[in-house]
Amino acid sequence: MAPAMPNSVSPARPRAGDYLIASKRCELHNLERFLQMGKLVLTTGNLVHRLQRERGATNVFLGSGGTRFSSELSSMVRDSDQQQRAFEQELMEIHGTLTGQPTSTSLLNSIAAALHGLASLPDLRREVRSHSLPAEAAIHAYVERIGHLLTLVFDAAETVVDPAIASMMVAMVNLMQGKEMAGQERAWGSLGFSRGRFSHALSRRMTHLIDAQEQSFTVFTRFADTDLLTLWRSHNGEPWWQEIRRLRGLACSVNRDRSLDTGLADSWFALMTRRIDQLKELEDLVEDHFHRRCIERYTEARNALAHEEKLMESLDESGRAPDPVLVVCTAGEADSENVLPSSETGRRLGRSIMDLVQQQARRLDQVNQELNQAREALEDRRAIEKAAAILMQHQQVCESEAHKQLRRLAMDQGRKLPEVARSVLSMTGLLR
Amino acid sequence: MAPAMPNSVSPARPRAGDYLIASKRCELHNLERFLQMGKLVLTTGNLVHRLQRERGATNVFLGSGGTRFSSELSSMVRDSDQQQRAFEQELMEIHGTLTGQPTSTSLLNSIAAALHGLASLPDLRREVRSHSLPAEAAIHAYVERIGHLLTLVFDAAETVVDPAIASMMVAMVNLMQGKEMAGQERAWGSLGFSRGRFSHALSRRMTHLIDAQEQSFTVFTRFADTDLLTLWRSHNGEPWWQEIRRLRGLACSVNRDRSLDTGLADSWFALMTRRIDQLKELEDLVEDHFHRRCIERYTEARNALAHEEKLMESLDESGRAPDPVLVVCTAGEADSENVLPSSETGRRLGRSIMDLVQQQARRLDQVNQELNQAREALEDRRAIEKAAAILMQHQQVCESEAHKQLRRLAMDQGRKLPEVARSVLSMTGLLR
Numbered sequence: 001m002a003p004a005m006p007n008s009v010s011p012a013r014p015r016a017g018d019y020l021i022a023s024k025r026c027e028l029h030n031l032e033r034f035l036q037m038g039k040l041v042l043t044t045g046n047l048v049h050r051l052q053r054e055r056g057a058t059n060v061f062l063g064s065g066g067t068r069f070s071s072e073l074s075s076m077v078r079d080s081d082q083q084q085r086a087f088e089q090e091l092m093e094i095h096g097t098l099t100g101q102p103t104s105t106s107l108l109n110s111i112a113a114a115l116h117g118l119a120s121l122p123d124l125r126r127e128v129r130s131h132s133l134p135a136e137a138a139i140h141a142y143v144e145r146i147g148h149l150l151t152l153v154f155d156a157a158e159t160v161v162d163p164a165i166a167s168m169m170v171a172m173v174n175l176m177q178g179k180e181m182a183g184q185e186r187a188w189g190s191l192g193f194s195r196g197r198f199s200h201a202l203s204r205r206m207t208h209l210i211d212a213q214e215q216s217f218t219v220f221t222r223f224a225d226t227d228l229l230t231l232w233r234s235h236n237g238e239p240w241w242q243e244i245r246r247l248r249g250l251a252c253s254v255n256r257d258r259s260l261d262t263g264l265a266d267s268w269f270a271l272m273t274r275r276i277d278q279l280k281e282l283e284d285l286v287e288d289h290f291h292r293r294c295i296e297r298y299t300e301a302r303n304a305l306a307h308e309e310k311l312m313e314s315l316d317e318s319g320r321a322p323d324p325v326l327v328v329c330t331a332g333e334a335d336s337e338n339v340l341p342s343s344e345t346g347r348r349l350g351r352s353i354m355d356l357v358q359q360q361a362r363r364l365d366q367v368n369q370e371l372n373q374a375r376e377a378l379e380d381r382r383a384i385e386k387a388a389a390i391l392m393q394h395q396q397v398c399e400s401e402a403h404k405q406l407r408r409l410a411m412d413q414g415r416k417l418p419e420v421a422r423s424v425l426s427m428t429g430l431l432r
Numbered sequence: 433m434a435p436a437m438p439n440s441v442s443p444a445r446p447r448a449g450d451y452l453i454a455s456k457r458c459e460l461h462n463l464e465r466f467l468q469m470g471k472l473v474l475t476t477g478n479l480v481h482r483l484q485r486e487r488g489a490t491n492v493f494l495g496s497g498g499t500r501f502s503s504e505l506s507s508m509v510r511d512s513d514q515q516q517r518a519f520e521q522e523l524m525e526i527h528g529t530l531t532g533q534p535t536s537t538s539l540l541n542s543i544a545a546a547l548h549g550l551a552s553l554p555d556l557r558r559e560v561r562s563h564s565l566p567a568e569a570a571i572h573a574y575v576e577r578i579g580h581l582l583t584l585v586f587d588a589a590e591t592v593v594d595p596a597i598a599s600m601m602v603a604m605v606n607l608m609q610g611k612e613m614a615g616q617e618r619a620w621g622s623l624g625f626s627r628g629r630f631s632h633a634l635s636r637r638m639t640h641l642i643d644a645q646e647q648s649f650t651v652f653t654r655f656a657d658t659d660l661l662t663l664w665r666s667h668n669g670e671p672w673w674q675e676i677r678r679l680r681g682l683a684c685s686v687n688r689d690r691s692l693d694t695g696l697a698d699s700w701f702a703l704m705t706r707r708i709d710q711l712k713e714l715e716d717l718v719e720d721h722f723h724r725r726c727i728e729r730y731t732e733a734r735n736a737l738a739h740e741e742k743l744m745e746s747l748d749e750s751g752r753a754p755d756p757v758l759v760v761c762t763a764g765e766a767d768s769e770n771v772l773p774s775s776e777t778g779r780r781l782g783r784s785i786m787d788l789v790q791q792q793a794r795r796l797d798q799v800n801q802e803l804n805q806a807r808e809a810l811e812d813r814r815a816i817e818k819a820a821a822i823l824m825q826h827q828q829v830c831e832s833e834a835h836k837q838l839r840r841l842a843m844d845q846g847r848k849l850p851e852v853a854r855s856v857l858s859m860t861g862l863l864r
Contacts (some may be wrong), residue, residue: 014523016548022531023540030537091446099454105462105593106800108455109792116448116786151793161537357545361583364538365818369857386797425801 017312020357024305031298034165036094037156038294041169042287043083043090044114044156045176048149049280050080052183053273055142058128059187060265062135063194068265077125084118091115107155114152117145139187146183150176154382162297163370168290170377171223175286177381178216179279185209186272189251194265198251201398206251208400219377228285235278244271308356380418387421449744452789456737463730466597468526469588470726473601474719475515475522476546476588477608480581481712482512484615485705487574490560491619492697494567495626500697509557516550523547539587546584549577571619578615582608586814594729595802600722602809603655607718609813610648611711617641618704621683626697630683633830638683640832651809660717667710676703740788812850819853 054076060069091098091111098104098111124141127133133141153176157169188205192198198206221229247268250260384406391402410420486508492501523530523543530536530543556573559565565573585608589601620637624630630638653661679700682692816838823834842852 014520014527014543014547016544016551019531019540019544019547023537023544025531026537026540088446095446099451099457105455105458106793106796108451108458109789109796111446112448112451112455113786113789113793115446115451116789119448354545354548357541357548360541361538361545364541365857368538369854372854422801422804425797 016353016357020353020360021305021309021312023360024301024308028298028301028305030161031294031301033097034160034162035291035294035298036097037159038287038290040090040094041153041156041172041290042284043087044149044153045172045280045283045287047080047083047087048146048176048180049276049283050076050083051142051146051149052180052186052276054080055139055146055183056186056190056269056273058138058142059135059190060194060269062128062131062133062138063191063265064262066131068194080121084121087118088115104155104159107152107159110148110152110155114145114148117148121145135191139184139191142187143184146180150180154378157378158375161367161371163367163374165290165293165297166371166374166378167223168225168286168293170374171220171228172283172286172290173378174216174220174223174381175279175283177385178213178220179276179283181209181213181216182272182276182279185213186269186276189247189268189272190265192251193247193260193268194262196259196262198260203252205398205400206248208403210248210252212403216381219381223374223377224286225289227289228282231282231285235282238278240271240274243267244275247271311353311356380421383418383421383425387424390424448785448789452785452792453737453741453744455792456733456740460730460733460737462593463726463733465529466592466594467723467726467730468529469591470719470722472522472526473585473588473604473722474716475519476581476585477604477712477715477719479512479515479519480578480608480612481708481715482508482515483574483578483581484612484618484708486512487571487578487615488618488622488701488705490570490574491567491622492626492701494560494563494565494570495623495697496694498563500626512553516553519550520547536587536591539584539591542580542584542587546577546580549580553577567623571616571623574619575616578612582612586810589810590807593799593803595799595806597722597725597729598803598806598810599655600657600718600725602806603652603657603660604715604718604722605810606648606652606655606813607711607715609817610645610652611708611715613641613645613648614704614708614711617645618701618708621679621700621704622697624683625679625692625700626694628691628694630692635684637830637832638680640835642680642684644835648813651813655806655809656718657721659721660714663714663717667714670710672703672706675699676707679703743785743788812853815850815853815857819856822856 054073057069057073057076061073098108124133124138128138150173154173157166157173160166160169185206188202188209192202192206221232224232247264250264384403387406388399388402391397391405392399395402395405397405406417406420406424409415409424410417413420486505489501489505489508493505530540556565556570560570582605586605589598589605592598592601617638620634620641624634624638653664656664679696682696816835819838820831820834823829823837824831827834827837829837838849838852838856841847841856842849845852
């Protein structure tokens with residue numbers, strides 16, 4: 001796609017122009033990688049979507065003692081397997097990019113975790129079919145596998161160093177995170193409704209999952225572009241939302257005395273599935289915008305490169321090194337009048353190159369500033385998730401409790417939630 | 433040095449173990465690159481040192497109307513040329529690493545700027561010899577070229593993603609920054625003393641350079657290890673420091689009526705050169721520690737890799753995929769008891785791999801947290817320098833005035849200096 005990176009054969013003597021070109025090639029090469037990352041995120045998102053549905057159905061199946069959703073489950077497993085193959089196919093296609101570059105240590109490791117989880121899905125499904133696994137354990141098993149896939153998306157998103165593209169990734173990551181919370185809500189809700197009752201713990205869990213969704217979607221809307229927001233709003237206007245709210249009400253308000261109509265399980269599953277499919281629709285739109293933006297940026301960058309390679313040639317034809325003259329720039333600009341170039345062409349050529357270099361430097365500076373803002377949003381969400389996971393493991397508490405502990409810490413110390421999460425992460429060593 | 437990264441030939445089917453190994457290889461590969469970056473920083477530092485001395489002598493020469501330092505200057509130019517060749521040699525040696533990886537867009541561009549500046553040194557020197565260049569313009573010309581070399585060091589430091597090594601780079605960058613401020617102080621002071629008087633502007637500039645040094649050295653001491661601090665303290669205890677303070681006093685307190693003994697130029701130059709050579713000594717020590725630490729980390733990482741490759745082999749010999757069993761980890765740890773592995777060996781193997789993956793994930797998380805702290809310190813200093821440069825160019829003010837404006841902004845808005853600097857950078861587009 002892009003001109004190959006210059007090979008390691010060194011020039012007779014390093015020259016400014018060569019490195020300016022190399023810098024532009026770097027950008028081009030990066031944009032190619034982002035396109036691949038986008039494809040990886042897309043296939044991962046599709047697999048997550050299938051596994052989320054399979055998880056939901058599994059819980060209707062287990063919650064109903066195997067009387068409901070037996071055939072639905074089988075066809076969903078087929079869908080998941082198909083998507084898993086597509087995911088593995090994608091991994092193999094970008095294997096070279098992933099392992100050939102020393103830039104994605106974390107990404108490679110989270111791919112390892114994801115593959116490890118996927119490899120044991122058949123065992124999990126067998127145990128579900130033979131009812132030899134409690135529903136709670138089954139949900140945890142799916143949650144964990146999907147969690148690995150979402151971590152993979154986080155790490156892929158972090159390899160993006162173009163601000164416009166990165167902020168789309170932030171929207172994507174938060175959308176997927178919120179969608180997964182909705183998926184967990186569907187799964188736990190399916191369990192409760194198909195059993196006809198919600199324990200106190202289960203209700204608390206449902207409440208947490210609803211709050212967590214809102215948090216993720218707030219960040220999503222902050223980074224989403226207009227098209228996305230329009231679709232987002234039209235989705236939330238759907239009339240059947242009322243019914244979801246009603247069922248949520250039943251699930252979150254525990255009432256020991258009265259048991260619920262187990263038939264609600266089907267409508268709950270159907271409604272939440274509609275909701276989650278909406279979110280998938282949004283996800284695909286983000287992916288589409290991401291792809292288009294990458295192509296645009298790639299074309300821009302390639303034209304810029306072509307333009308400057310042309311300039312470099314013209315300089316070489318003129319038979320002189322591209323650095324023929326004293327030019328005082330940046331800080332010294334004010335004094336450049338004091339500086340007499342060896343010749344007028346010299347001044348022109350010298351300026352033209354230094355201007356390009358300065359231009360590139362300024363652009364990269366600004367890019368980095370904008371990038372930092374997108375990165376922060378990504379890092380905040382990530383830090384919170386990871387800190388919660390650590391607390392859950394270290395204190396053997398459930399997710400909602402872990403998040404509650406984090407919020408309490410933040411309140412007590414009057415610090416922001418992400419800050420607190422970061423200090424938890426930096427103490428990981430102590431906690432283990 | 434390290435095992436080559438796996439080539440793009442994809443495995444039959446992607447497996448967890450392969451990606452765990454690939455992740456470890458990534459780390460190893462990174463550490464190799466840091467070693468090369470360290471060498472680049474070292475040679476750059478040496479070249480900067482020579483150019484700083486040349487700049488100082490140039491100003492005694494110009495300030496004294498060519499009566500002083502004529503021969504010294506010639507020999508210093510020879511030293512600089514020699515170091516410039518070493519620098520270019522180093523660049524060619526790591527040419528493949530630099531241009532072959534899509535990780536250093538900024539670094540490549542700052543190398544272009546540095547080379548461009550160096551290429552025009554001969555013209556600059558000619559103009560100095562022929563007195564066709566005002567001393568101020570000559571200083572600016574050197575300051576600009578050295579500035580490009582320091583930016584290169586910044587960018588090289590930023591490619592380091594190992595916390596222990598990164599914080600050494602932070603110490604290095606701030607040491608070099610402070611040393612350059614001292615070098616500029618020597619240059620402007622040489623001009624003033626050899627002319628026998630300090631204008632109001634010149635005195636203000638000296639004051640700013642002294643303050644700026646202190647700022648950089650404060651950060652340096654924050655990130656320096658014990659050996660460095662010991663050497664740093666012993667340096668500052670030297671008796672001849674008193675004399676530097678006395679001369680600084682003369683330079684900073686303007687006294688129009690009385691002109692200074694121009695003979696002071698020589699002792700000023702000698703004293704400041706002693707001071708700057710001390711700083712170079714520190715610089716070399718940092719470099720030495722950096723190198724040693726890289727080797728240590730490299731050895732650790734290679735052993736870890738070897739250990740895990742062995743494990744993978746043993747798994748492959750056992751003829752089964754390294755993901756034979758359901759294991760619920762992290763969040764689900766508490767529930768893993770509910771999960772029955774297909775076999776005990778299965779459980780053992782399954783655990784051993786997932787444990788390694790989890791271990792790697794935890795380590796990488798913590799590494800990133802620590803890294804962010806080093807990065808911040810680097811970014812703060814960088815943002816301030818760049819914001820000042822933009823103000824200087826945009827408002828045509830001198831460096832001390834630009835820094836004063838930043839400090840005022842910070843005070844008025846009750847924000848930290850780095851924050852203000854960042855908002856200036858993010859507005860670069862508007863300012864130009």
